[in-house]
Amino acid sequence: MLAASRRWRGEGLDIGLVPTMGALHAGHLSLIEHARRENRIVVVSVFVNPIQFGAGEDFARYPRDPDRDADLLRRAGVDAVYQPSVAVMYPPGSSTRVHVGGVGDPLEGAARPGHFEGVATVVSKLFAAVEPDRAYFGQKDAQQVAVVKRLALDLDVPVEIRVGPTVREPDGLALSSRNAYLSAEERVAAACLSSALALAASAYANGERSPEKLRKALCRRLEAEPLARVEYAEVVDPETFRPPGSLAVLAVRIGATRLIDNHDLSKEFPG
Numbered sequence: 218m219l220a221a222s223r224r225w226r227g228e229g230l231d232i233g234l235v236p237t238m239g240a241l242h243a244g245h246l247s248l249i250e251h252a253r254r255e256n257r258i259v260v261v262s263v264f265v266n267p268i269q270f271g272a273g274e275d276f277a278r279y280p281r282d283p284d285r286d287a288d289l290l291r292r293a294g295v296d297a298v299y300q301p302s303v304a305v306m307y308p309p310g311s312s313t314r315v316h317v318g319g320v321g322d323p324l325e326g327a328a329r330p331g332h333f334e335g336v337a338t339v340v341s342k343l344f345a346a347v348e349p350d351r352a353y354f355g356q357k358d359a360q361q362v363a364v365v366k367r368l369a370l371d372l373d374v375p376v377e378i379r380v381g382p383t384v385r386e387p388d389g390l391a392l393s394s395r396n397a398y399l400s401a402e403e404r405v406a407a408a409c410l411s412s413a414l415a416l417a418a419s420a421y422a423n424g425e426r427s428p429e430k431l432r433k434a435l436c437r438r439l440e441a442e443p444l445a446r447v448e449y450a451e452v453v454d455p456e457t458f459r460p461p462g463s464l465a466v467l468a469v470r471i472g473a474t475r476l477i478d479n480h481d482l483s484k485e486f487p488g
């Protein structure tokens with residue numbers, strides 16, 4: 218991968234990297250499109266990163282569909298797919314972990330201990346393997362974006378972090394590879410995340426600024442959904458991920474499936 222990247226760079230071509238865990242959907246494809254508009258070369262990595270899953274999480278059953286992914290990536294016209302094995306990423310003896318303190322600690326960091334270390338470690342390795350000019354991440358994983366921006370700054374990685382908007386289903390549900398876990402009934406219930414965000418955004422538009430009241434607006438809608446169990450619902454600063462701020466962030470279980478979503482309440486909710 219690095220040899221190919223350096224050859225392209227030597228030819229004066231700029232390189233955009235889109236990291237994914239595969240099971241590709243329209244959210245991934247919109248990041249790839251974004252990367253194609255801004256770079257001569259687009260590299261997509263496909264790697265289900267074992268170290269960002271906690272014990273008891275869904276690593277083993279995470280959706281994998283390499284043939285379909287390959288087909289979508291071919292049709293999207295990407296220049297290279299980097300698909301290392303776990304043994305190549307983490308050979309025996311590999312023991313270094315990248316910890317992004319501060320922004321990586323609350324919310325997702327607290328709910329999933331070790332998750333952001335796994336993300337920061339694999340993203341560091343992807344940056345080293347591809348040496349991209351720009352790397353593309355989805356706003357869907359807002360705290361991950363903040364962690365990756367902090368990492369690139371703190372480790373002096375010469376990459377520009379670019380963020381793409383969340384792609385949603387017609388009823389507002391954010392696309393996610395994990396939506397495949399939902400039963401038909403759960404799929405209907407899962408719309409409560411986006412409708413809670415939309416309700417909080419309209420409260421904000423009507424002048425509500427109290428973090429506690431905005432939080433309650435989110436929870437009221439989520440708790441009205443019998444299949445939903447709220448893990449967290451907060452309104453935070455988009456850089457520190459601590460209150461106060463205007464970014465509403467949610468983690469909600471629908472049955473056994475854990476879903477996350479977020480929205481900047483100072484903006485109108487799409488749709």
Ligand code: AMP
Nearest residue numbers: 237238244354355357358382383384392
């Ligand atoms: P994943 O394969 O879930 O690790 O996601 C790979 C990249 O796609 C991450 O930067 C995600 O934030 C982004 N992504 C996931 N879902 C969406 C979505 N619905 N809209 C836009 N980007 C997304």
